[in-house]
Amino acid sequence: MRIKSIETITLKIPFGDLYAGPRAKRRGWTEFDTLLLRVETEDGVVGWGEAFAYSCASAVRAAVLDMVAPLAIGRDTADIPALSRDLQKELHIWGRYGITIFALSGLDIALWDIAAKRAGKSLSTLLGRQRNHVPAYASLVRYGGPDAIAAMTQKAVAEGYSDVKLHEIAYEVIAAARNAAGPHIRITTDVNCGWSMAEAEDLLPKMKDLDLFWVEEPIFPPEDYETLATLRRRFGVPLSAGENACTAMEFRRLIAALDYPQPSVTKVGGVSEFLAVAKLARAGRKTLMPHSPYFGPGYWATLQLAAHLDDVGLFEFLYVQPEAFCGHDIPLPQQGRIVIPDTPGIGFTPDEDMLTRYRVA
């Protein structure tokens, strides 16, 4: 069946970070930007996708409408990985990473949603469903102070999470979370490339002493896999990366070097590339820890992939309170796990009122 139309909806959704105590400084990040794709095929089936768009929604929207849509409309959707690969080839001179692939990711997710809906099955059932729930971790935003991080870690643990991820880079803050959590809780920190080499050499042994489950993207650039592999060998702390890697081709190098590959379905190239990454991870005996700090179709697609792939270790749940969710009946973590829907497609049903309210003109 051929693609008839591709529309975009840009959303800006305010969120709270759940911390009520005193703060050292003002909150920096208070709104999510995301880009939804509504794709329709000639037989009238509608699919939804999401393209990563933090602080870059208008650029990603332009990539969808000016670059991807003119090539994709009228194309047959029988073989989605082949179509996505063709589009990647036609667009490769504008970059194999970043905005172009975010735009293609959104289309690919929507096409898989359509394929599963046409089959009358959930995406996971279409691909082969392995399980009905997945453990989730609380992915805390950066609070930057020991008191706030201790309070938020305890809050997540009290809600039943046994894994908590920080986005902290200072030793005393990470240590405060470790102490607050208690010994049976696994703690991880995401450095977002924030340490210099000297800081990494100083802090990684301390992360080992704190028994961190993994350290995410400790240094810049995130694709310096040789240096990351060396750090991992020298200090014995498990390392992860992948949210900034696009396509399975890039993951080939990453999977060999690191402990936990972290493909992001809205960035890596959609469901097709995520499945290709999972195949490589399985061959390399690595557990996937997907990147999924979003609440739109990308969230739902990641859950479907987790139902299909028991290689997915933990689901990343961004531990914040958005003003509203863009889909009806979003399956949220309960006691640290999420029950994965088995309804047609990726399971996403848009809340049209919400889309109108938070849409950016």
Ligand SMILES: [Mg+2]
């Ligand atoms: Mg991260």
